[in-house]
């Protein structure tokens with residue numbers, strides 16, 4: 001499958017950048033003819049992944065977040081990477097309502113899972129976490 | 144001068160990405176309280192620099208364009224880099240109405256110069272070109 | 287994010303504009319909590335007409351306010367919520383604790 | 398970018414929506430040139446109401462159309478141009494060859 005477009009963003013783990021990355025992703029997604037609903041879903045999923053990198057991956061430390069966007073013939077792929085603390089038990093982390101932070105809802109992975117067509121998480125303690133999300137382009141006009 | 148925020152974008156020299164980078168830059172600039180006019184000027188200047196990287200730097204070749212955005216206490220800085228053909232005579236290139244392409248207007252550098260507070264160009268033949276542009280944050284509310 | 291608050295009939299009405307995410311959550315939390323304390327209001331109505339985006343961090347900060355007011359028997363309501371925001375609120379189960387209304391006066395009547 | 402064209406009183410009217418930059422320049426050029434040929438129109442009115450952004454590539458492609466029509470004595474006019482676009486057109490000297498009007502009928506009357 002040929003990659004038709006690719007953007008990589010690197011930014012400091014500053015919460016201002018969540019909204020900036022969302023806007024970029026929405027513009028990236030608008031290259032293909034998705035519904036507004038699809039674009040909203042991509043924004044929410046990306047927001048969750050980047051928020052997690054900032055809050056959980058880095059916490060009080062300032063680190064670098066990487067956000068890659070790929071457009072192939074029939075998918076949009078988003079990859080969010082941090083080089084923070086990592087996740088000890090990915091299965092547990094992905095469980096609905098599980099959060100290591102009592103102030104949070106544990107809905108981040110639920111949203112990523114529900115709003116994207118594929119979600120995969122790789123993580124290594126002390127090394128960081130990579131979240132890959134795929135949205136299929138089903139709209140006929142996109143072809 | 145402390146850097147308060149930083150985003151780096153890398154993308155293929157695909158003209159779709161000019162608009163995406165503009166949207167990202169506008170969102171980056173919106174962190175500080177600029178006028179809509181200032182944001183428009185940033186969008187035009189960035190559009191010119193990235194268009195040049197794509198058209199003149201790479202031409203028919205597909206290459207990588209880098210676009211960095213920095214926010215310091217009182218400036219926004221944008222740096223656009225390509226690894227394309229480079230500029231033989233920068234002084235000539237910056238002259239109003241000069242273009243190496245008879246179909247183009249030679250207004251790109253004029254716009255960058257007029258709409259930003261500082262512009263500097265570095266280039267090496269066969270290696271590529273880096274354009275740095277600074278917009279001062281003069282609005283009182285930004286402080 | 288822009289937040290402004292007023293008190294009507296003893297109810298705190300919060301007008302929110304912008305995107306409700308992790309970046310704006312702290313500002314939202316502190317504005318609402320401060321207004322709750324100074325006004326002594328029991329119930330809160332969120333006017334979300336100007337809210338264009340919400341994610342789980344935004345939902346979380348609303349839930350946090352619910353926990354605070356519900357201890358004292360207070361309730362939450364939301365008005366003028368955009369469809370994409372309704373969807374997230376519904377999905378996250380928040381509509382079980384916060385009813386939606388078409389206008390502030392309807393919401394006031396229900397409290 | 399969305400472009401649609403109609404012919405009124407022998408003048409080609411081009412409705413443009415979107416951002417006029419290098420990315421959209423080719424589509425703009427080919428749509429307008431094709432419509433010019435098939436219609437045989439001499440003058441062009443650009444309705445730029447839906448144009449939110451223009452840079453020097455956008456200006457260049459308008460200038461290119463001017464070069465084409467002016468050989469045969471044709472003129473350009475533009476209507477409903479947003480302030481930020483007016484500024485770029487002015488700055489680039491384009492207003493010397495393309496007059497701005499408040500409506501299509503005013504522009505038509507002037508040609």
Ligand SMILES: Nc1ncnc2c1ncn2[C@@H]1O[C@H](COP(=O)(O)OP(=O)(O)O)[C@@H](O)[C@H]1O
Nearest residue numbers: 052053056057093099100104105106108109129
């Ligand atoms: N990038 C990350 N780095 C480290 N831990 C993470 C990361 N992303 C998620 N986690 C862990 O997974 C848990 C569940 O995440 P999530 O479903 O997004 O819920 P929440 O963010 O509300 O805690 C988090 O509480 C955290 O412990």
Ligand SMILES: Nc1ncnc2c1ncn2[C@@H]1O[C@H](COP(=O)(O)OP(=O)(O)O)[C@@H](O)[C@H]1O
Nearest residue numbers: 195199200236242243247248249250251252272
């Ligand atoms: N990134 C670049 N790489 C190579 N050449 C460049 C680059 N940017 C500008 N130039 C040269 O400088 C000239 C003037 O640029 P500019 O003022 O933007 O006008 P235009 O893009 O209309 O030609 C170009 O025609 C080109 O020869």
